[in-house]
Amino acid sequence: MSEQLTGGCCCGAVSFSVKDDFKKFFFCHCEQCRKLTGTAHAANLFTLPTNITWTKGEQLTKRFDHPTRAFSRVFCTECGSGLPFLTQNKKFLIVPAGSLDQEPSKEVDANIFCEEQTKWHQTGLQAEKVTGFFQTKK
Incomplete structure (x- = not known):
């Protein structure tokens, strides 16, 4: 039996659970x-369309489908965070990995469309690693 993971938007208005x-x-x-x-x-993580349960705020989601291409996005209307969505052909549920509260057990399969990867991203991967960059004023 697959574990359930939770997820949602940044402001907390929308939440869901999804099978891992x-x-x-x-x-x-x-x-x-x-x-x-x-x-x-x-x-993006791909799973079966039936693997999600919206637990709060589904009515606060908005969907964008590109008019001539097969790509979509669903987001929270309050904070703009990316959220899970069905592909236009309804064969897969796509879950933005950053919307999850826990780590999925699935490892990354591939980097795709690498020929379109930006130079700033490629060089950025070699940049200094810093934690706690922004400091809270006391």
């Missing part, structure tokens, strides 16, 4: 995923 039964895990570097996430790549 992911079939694929990709870091996608394509231009569309960079635009949809505002980051260097999307980190």
